[in-house]
Amino acid sequence: MKIFVCEFITGGGLHGVALPDGLSREGSLMLHALIRDLHAAGYADLVTTRDARVPAFQQDIATTVIMGDPWPEWRALIDASEAAIIIAPETDQALYRLTSMAEERNCRVFGCDAASI
Numbered sequence: 143m144k145i146f147v148c149e150f151i152t153g154g155g156l157h158g159v160a161l162p163d164g165l166s167r168e169g170s171l172m173l174h175a176l177i178r179d180l181h182a183a184g185y186a187d188l189v190t191t192r193d194a195r196v197p198a199f200q201q202d203i204a205t206t207v208i209m210g211d212p213w214p215e216w217r218a219l220i221d222a223s224e225a226a227i228i229i230a231p232e233t234d235q236a237l238y239r240l241t242s243m244a245e246e247r248n249c250r251v252f253g254c255d256a257a258s259i
Contacts, residue, residue: 144187145180146223146249147203148216148240149173150230153191154208161195170196172229177201180227189219217243225250232259 151161151169173190178201180188189204191212199205206215220226226244228251230237242256 143185143225144189144223145185145252146216146219146226146244147173147176147180147188147190148219148226148228148230149176149190150228150236150240152193152196154193154212154215155230155236156193157208157210157212161193166193166196169229173199174201176227176229177203189223191215191219216240217247220244220247220249223249225252227252 149169149172151165152173177188181202190199191206191208192199194207194209206219208215220243226249228237228240228244230240232238238256238259241251241254241259244251245256
């Protein structure tokens with residue numbers, strides 16, 4: 143099962159604005175822990191994105207570097223995945239938008255559905 147693991151802050155969600163050190167560090171820690179746990183549970187086919195301003199990812203995961211607007215790339219990765227795990231803020235409806243995008247494309251979301259958000 144291919145899983146798109148989306149961490150909004152480090153995955154390109156703050157394109158065009160300053161990347162806060164604290165949020166970047168916390169996002170990276172969450173993403174690293176999640177990927178480690180997914181690998182330990184036997185999931186190997188994982189994909190994610192990484193903001194070009196964030197250090198390269200060191201875990202075994204296919205990574206797309208985001209240089210501009212992340213939404214088209216996120217859409218393509220959702221389209222190519224069977225499931226998605228989304229870590230995103232509710233600010234500006236980011237979590238809702240990503241979850242809705244996955245649901246509309248019949249990509250299973252491991253988390254709350256859009257209606258709950």
